[in-house]
Amino acid sequence: MNFWEYLRSRQELLVFETWQHASMVFQCVVAALVLGVAVGLLVYRSPRLSGFATSTAGAVFTIPSLALLGLLITPLGLGVAPSVVALTLYSLLPIVRNTIVGLNGVDRTLVDAARGIGMGRGRILLRVELPLAWPVILTGARVATQLAMGIGAIAAYVSGPGLGEQIFSGLGRLGGANSINMTLAGTLGVIVLALLFDGCFLVIGRLTTPRGIRA
Template sequence: MTDSYLHVSAVVQSILIATLIAVCVGILVHRSPLGSSAATATASIILTIPSFALLGLLIPVLGLGVPPTIVALVLYALLPILRNTIVGLSSVDPATTDAARGVGMNRLRVLTRIELPLAWPAILAGMRISTQMIMGILAIAAYAKGPGLGNLIFAGLSRVGSPNAVPRALTGTVLIILLALLLDAILVLIGRLTTPRGVRD
């Protein structure tokens, strides 16, 4: 039970941090094709680094445990959220923003009241993809003594040949799948509750 809670907690924290970073970067670069390409390419390169290698690079700097785990998960979660933020903001009809400015809204109000709400479904879709992705990646963090169900899987795999080895590893794997489905359902519900009806329909 503790491992399940720690697994979900690490994923949720990482997704929130990654979303904050990705949305801020997306806001800064979405109007610039060069900036958008550079930001997306950088996030893509990070995603190609094998998780064992990334954790190995982070351990000498951050030590073992939670810090390298969270940093690695945040880095892996960035690309889908960043890409969807750029796509969502770029898809807002210029006529809509022009009309908002015409009634006296400044740039910040247009962003927070028009552009981000319209881009929110795309951003949330990126969050869902990243959540599913890092749910599995977190299992590898047991290598760095990170939290979560990876410790249960590694404990089972390290005792292959004993009666409880395979059931323990399978339990950890099944729990990760179930928790991933649960988090996805929660994100879908959040989307239903927070997306304006006109945008959702």
């Protein structure tokens, strides 16, 4: 059968796997955003701690995805758990780095002015530094989402959910019936999801960035 016939015949399965993929990526990026921003807030004032946090997240990022997923099988087994842990870890680097860069990039004169009118450290962070750093932090989350979208497909290696099942099954049956259709359906599904998520980030950026600092 041709590609369009394959899509029609597997419509319910493809919709379900697409939803699984999108849900997994969304949850992992949200978890990484919470963890990454928290780490950034703790270390951004110290160059030594900032360097350590960025280097640690970078070291995790350099581990090949198949190797990390394979290592996680022993403690976590197959399925959702190793997939979620791996995607969350890979998503941390751009978020941690951008949080530190964004907070350090805030104009110190604005911080001094806020301190001069009696704001405490906590209020300055919440009312001045975080809002000004938010566009940079959001860019980190946007990059992390695109990374997680692609790596999420590889999670099928450990029986993870999502469109990776289509890609791996198709590659495993190269030369067989529907092998190209399966691989193409999974690949195009990941691309479409990546574009949709990126569009959502553009909208979120417009809605959440203070008007005075929009590009």
